[in-house]
Amino acid sequence: MFYEASDNDHKHGSFSEVRQDLVSGDWVVIATGRAKRPHDFLQEGKKAFRQPKRTCPFENLHENALLSLSLGAERGKNIKPWVKVVVNKFPAFQRGVCSIFHKTGPYQWTDGVGQHEVVITRDHERSLGQMADLEAELAVRAYQERYRAIKQDECVRYISIFHNHGRGSGATLSHPHSQIIGIPVIPSDIARSIRGSAVYYEEHKECVHCVMLKFEKNDKKRLIYENDHFLVFAPFASRLAFEIRIYPKNHVSHFEDASEAEIVSVANALRVSLGKIFKGLNNPDYNFFLHTSPIDKLNSFRHYHWHFEILPKTSIWAGFEIGTGIEISTITPENAAEFLRNIKV
Template identity: 25%
Template structure:
């Protein structure tokens, strides 16, 4: 390896380096010089989305019949139901499999679908903040209801927007997976946040957010209660994270004012994404919050990841 440039001062905006992801306790590679490449890629105009307000063939629209034969109610705002094609089943038998390095064990859970709006032609960025607030209300209700079940250790609330992200239906909706174990990424975040809190008696994300608010180089949008920013350790292009200004661990602890703030920041951020390439921008977004396994997690600080 050539060390002839060892006398040059390191510049984080110019030189390749590793950045530490505080939430996962892992290093990620960053190559800032690659962003300076001239753009010679494809440019095209996008077709205008002309979805109808109601689609008689959509299994999520009000009054329509789903695959299992059930008829959706004429819901006026939000609607939640158990997924007809669930990835997890509550009645899965206990068991495990082991053959040398090949290991598996059963996983129980409940999968639900949440329709954000009765209208087939909307996304979060099209909805009014008061309408999105009703979605937050339902998220809170479902987190508390599912998390109270003895066999549920974690409640995942997420949205895959756009067919490129695997969404099988353009009707505005998200999913909830409540399961018997804590998934890998939230488990790592639990370990990092609890260790930081034990050592500092403060939230890891509160201290991190204070640095970002001082630097003001990665903030995308903000309001009284929430800040959306590009995390210092971002890996994906246009990756963002929404962090509450107040330290609280899960949706059961959010206030009414913060619900309105949450709805507003999601509308702002999704609108920014849509304007980026003048299209309904696809992404995977997920709320990360404290496990529901009956233990106390004073270090947990709710946040939401967006991976476009």
């Protein structure tokens, strides 16, 4: 393999670029030759996913809330914005006795013991990107409080927090909600990311995520937004058009350890980022999720750096993507970032 020294002036002269993710080692293709303009991604003529309020199970919650948070009543209105967390009615994982790993011939398996919760925001329609900062903050606070509670479950090795927006993202209920799932294994995507971070740390004695943050902050080409404690940027090896990462500027390996100021700051960064794609791309479907260190008592993941990832559904996986795991993005992260940077929310 040939390396050319400095590429601070990254140019897009070629037909396409094959870029490598610094953490996972994954390759992606940026199809610069048939690049689209940001406006080509506008979700026009798409009917918003909206189910009627009268059939919405979140309007009259009968379940006991595991957690309720609320603000004071809105001025002039008698409605208090709130966030409630309940156990998922159709859980993928259920609380139980920690299971052992079984062997069936050459195969390994274990029972789906864990926890599955739903974080519901009050309004039937307004998603996080359309909320006020204080409301978004309630949701992120609920994420952290429940994360800390689920962490106490002996069976749980990893806690995933994610949000599906729009039918194309896999959401089955249009009422905005996030999910928290505690599972008994470390997912392979996380394991790979952690291995990548560990290898980089071993070689360079520096956190690979901190290195990226420093570079993106100075380079500015892929920067989308910045506030007190967070940096928002389009990753160099974006897997999808308009992929967004939200990182704490301080090196914190575990989401549950994020400070009060960081929770306030990340709620703002998440709200602004989602608001930008909502407004700029006309309410596209998207998934966002947390990536953080698995649960361990030995503190062996200090090299990891928690963050949120937002993946808008701007394309579908076809044969090449499914067959190789290599995704083709038809807009450069630099152009996507420039477009989102200029959207005022």
